[in-house]
Amino acid sequence: xxxxxxxxxxxxxxxxxxxxxxxxxxxxxxxxxxxxxxxxxxxxxxxxxxxxxxxxxxxxxxxxxxxxxxxxxxxxxxxxxxxxxxxxxxxxxxxxxxxxxxxxxxxxxxxxxxxxxxxxxxxxxxxxxxxxxxxxxxxxxxxxxxxxxxxxxxxxxxxxxxxxxxxxxxxxxxxxxxxxxxxxxxxxxxxxxxxxxxxxxxxxxxxxxxxxxxxxxxxxxxxxxxxxxxxxxxxxxxxxxxxxxxxxxxxxxxxxxxxxxxxxxxxxxxxxxxxxxxxxx
Numbered sequence: 001x002x003x004x005x006x007x008x009x010x011x012x013x014x015x016x017x018x019x020x021x022x023x024x025x026x027x028x029x030x031x032x033x034x035x036x037x038x039x040x041x042x043x044x045x046x047x048x049x050x051x052x053x054x055x056x057x058x059x060x061x062x063x064x065x066x067x068x069x070x071x072x073x074x075x076x077x078x079x080x081x082x083x084x085x086x087x088x089x090x091x092x093x094x095x096x097x098x099x100x101x102x103x104x105x106x107x108x109x110x111x112x113x114x115x116x117x118x119x120x121x122x123x124x125x126x127x128x129x130x131x132x133x134x135x136x137x138x139x140x141x142x143x144x145x146x147x148x149x150x151x152x153x154x155x156x157x158x159x160x161x162x163x164x165x166x167x168x169x170x171x172x173x174x175x176x177x178x179x180x181x182x183x184x185x186x187x188x189x190x191x192x193x194x195x196x197x198x199x200x201x202x203x204x205x206x207x208x209x210x211x212x213x214x215x216x217x218x219x220x221x222x223x224x225x226x227x228x229x230x231x232x233x234x235x236x237x238x239x240x241x242x243x244x245x246x247x248x249x250x251x252x253x254x255x256x257x258x259x260x261x262x263x264x265x266x267x268x269x270x271x272x273x274x275x276x277x278x279x280x281x
Contacts, residue, residue: 012079016072017249031072038065066102073099081251089254144234151230159223163190166216170209178205194220248272 018024038061044050045058073095080086087096167187174180179202180189189202193216204210248258255267264271 009079012075013081013251016076016079017251034065034068038062038069041065062102066099069095070099080254082254085252086254092254140235144231144237147234147237148227148230152227155223155226155230159194162219163187163194166190166194166212170204170212173212174204174206174209178209179203190216193217194223196220196224 014021015023015027041058041061045055045062051058076086076092076095077083086092164187167190168183170189171180171183171186174186176182180186185202192199193213196217198217204213248262249255250258250265250267250270250272252270253265253268255265258266258272262272
């Protein structure tokens with residue numbers, strides 16, 4: 001690879017993947033503007049009157065957006081040091097999935113509306129508006145959820161055991177004559193009651209059944225607060241650490257959100273490039 005080509009790849013990488021530079025921020029703002037416009041076009045095209053009067057224009061715009069996003073996706077693959085790593089990353093998968101509906105729609109027109117999946121790409125707003133606070137809070141929330149996963153799993157297991165037991169009891173108490181035709185149906189009723197949703201399609205008819213339902217409703221208030229408390233506790237712990245992070249992107253594993261003074265990637269341990277030395281102004 002020539003030195004000139006390598007230089008262009010590096011400059012393109014900093015513009016496309018980094019939002020901490022002026023060029024990178026402008027590129028991402030331009031990209032999000034296109035994403036919003038493409039989603040609005042699909043939404044407008046779903047209105048029958050607008051589709052009848054402007055269907056051809058909407059279709060032309062949709063293909064224009066798709067071609068632009070296709071070029072952008074290919075450019076990401078071209079400039080990334082490890083294209084396969086980017087392609088398997090969270091944003092890489094979203095970028096690819098956002099392109100497919102339009103092409104698949106050539107053969108299956110009913111798939112066309114799924115181009116709204118592009119709205120997921122707006123998650124990039126965390127990179128552009130990161131301005132420390134957004135990315136820091138996002139990182140803290142992610143860490144809190146990961147740290148809480150075992151406690152939440154134990155809680156969900158306990159709740160599932162409870163609804164299975166209570167559903168079985170209600171099947172015995174109410175029976176098929178009152179709408180509880182099977183144990184799975186009774187468990188469905190127990191879940192809707194425990195979560196205080198209460199669709200009302202199945203209701204207890206006996207006094208004892210109503211008593212059990214009342215107890216489950218009261219229990220539901222308490223159980224809904226448990227996972228909130230677990231995550232909030234972990235979130236408070238991680239927020240107190242107050243680690244300043246940026247949108248710095250690891251070219252080796254595609255992880256982002258590194259501290260400003262980080263020398264190595266927190267995910268793979270590889271050295272991070274120096275944005276002040278390499279980024280285009």
